[in-house]
Amino acid sequence: MTPSEFKALFPEFVAETSERVQAIIDLSAPWFDVDRWGGWYSEGVGNWVAHSISVANARAARSTSTIDKGATTEKHVGPVGTSFNGEIIMRQAEDTFMLTDYGRRYCELRAMVGLGGVAAASDMLAASSAAFVNWVGIP
Numbered sequence: 001m002t003p004s005e006f007k008a009l010f011p012e013f014v015a016e017t018s019e020r021v022q023a024i025i026d027l028s029a030p031w032f033d034v035d036r037w038g039g040w041y042s043e044g045v046g047n048w049v050a051h052s053i054s055v056a057n058a059r060a061a062r063s064t065s066t067i068d069k070g071a072t073t074e075k076h077v078g079p080v081g082t083s084f085n086g087e088i089i090m091r092q093a094e095d096t097f098m099l100t101d102y103g104r105r106y107c108e109l110r111a112m113v114g115l116g117g118v119a120a121a122s123d124m125l126a127a128s129s130a131a132f133v134n135w136v137g138i139p
Contacts, residue, residue: 001025001045009046010102013053024049037113044109050102058099 003018006025013021028048037044097103 001042001049005042006046006049009042010050013050016053021049021053024052027052037109040109040113044106044113047102047106047109051097051100051106054100054102055096 003021003025006021007014007016025045028045031048032041032045034041095107097107
């Protein structure tokens with residue numbers, strides 16, 4: 001993905017410099033296997049980058065570190081009411097991708113794609129089994 005492709009998918013970030021967008025795209029590389037993501041690759045990377053930019057911009061705008069209170073649901077003061085959803089607070093504490101709509105969409109895509117790693121685990125098991133056989137001296 002290029003910065004111009006990202007900005008075409010997410011026009012709300014058109015004001016971001018291409019250099020900054022490219023730097024964040026570069027940071028996303030370890031998290032995306034093009035073959036595994038297939039047709040969802042551009043949307044996945046785009047949401048990951050959009051989330052990263054949104055969180056970085058929000059942190060830069062704050063003068064102190066604060067906890068996001070989550071979604072307002074109910075609190076009453078006279079005829080006006082608001083409150084905060086504790087479940088959203090807990091989910092945000094467990095997974096920072098829950099802080100933005102982009103992050104939540106990335107998580108949906110990530111769940112559909114899967115994280116992989118099964119082949120690597122079976123290769124490691126085979127290698128460690130072979131090492132054990134050699135160490136024990138089993139023919």
